[in-house]
Amino acid sequence: MRRIVAVVLVAGFALSGCGFLSSGQRGSNKPDGFVLRGYVSIGLRAGSGPAASGSPAAVPSASGTPTAGIPCTAPPEANDVQAGGAVRVADPDGHTLAAGTLLPGVEEGGRCNFAFQIKAVPGGVDRYVIGVGNRATATFLAHDLRSDKPAVILVDV
Numbered sequence: 001m002r003r004i005v006a007v008v009l010v011a012g013f014a015l016s017g018c019g020f021l022s023s024g025q026r027g028s029n030k031p032d033g034f035v036l037r038g039y040v041s042i043g044l045r046a047g048s049g050p051a052a053s054g055s056p057a058a059v060p061s062a063s064g065t066p067t068a069g070i071p072c073t074a075p076p077e078a079n080d081v082q083a084g085g086a087v088r089v090a091d092p093d094g095h096t097l098a099a100g101t102l103l104p105g106v107e108e109g110g111r112c113n114f115a116f117q118i119k120a121v122p123g124g125v126d127r128y129v130i131g132v133g134n135r136a137t138a139t140f141l142a143h144d145l146r147s148d149k150p151a152v153i154l155v156d157v
Contacts, residue, residue, distance in 0.1 A: 033120035036089060038151030040081050040102065040114045040132050042074045045157070069106035074114075077157035080133030087116045088131040092139075097122050102132070121145075 074081045083104040089097050100118035107113075121128070123142070130151055131137040138153045145151060 032123045034123070034146050035148075036098070036100075036116075036118045036121045036128070036145050036151060037148065038116055038130070038145075038153065040116075040135075040153045040155060042078050042081060042105075042112045042114075043154075043156040044072065044107070044110055044112055045075055069108055072105040072107040072112035074105065074112055074155075075157050078133075078155055080135065081114055081155060082133075083114065085114070085133050087118065089118060089121055090129045090131070090137075091125045092127050092129060094129070097125075097128070 081102065083102055085102045087100045087102060089099065091097055098118050098121045100116050102114040102116050105112040105114045116132075123146070126142050127139050128142055128145055128151075129137045129139050130153065132153060135153070135155060138151070140151050
């Protein structure tokens, strides 16, 4: 009887050890994507910018939380920056990694800010190149963007 108990115990320990040893084979993949937040900030000239309504509105910011502000539009010289406009995220070699769109503009401090938030931007690069409309691209360090620092693209017309 003791021999049977000993065999069962040894077999039990051996089988549980196999399970433990196999556990290292499980994938340890973590989601690689992150949320890239930022905005395009266009300097407004006197007499340009505020939208027709001119009334305060709750407009999403780059962080996705509503902020009160006066809706605005870009001046004619920057008509390629507008609500719904394309935002392209690429690696340093120019390969597109992710894309999104601009939110409606909000006036703040004499500037019209168009926020964007792009989900599931893949990692694996040390810099990201962001393009908006027909504007020149802007390069940002991956560490900063992954740390939730906003990508701010300044446009002065």
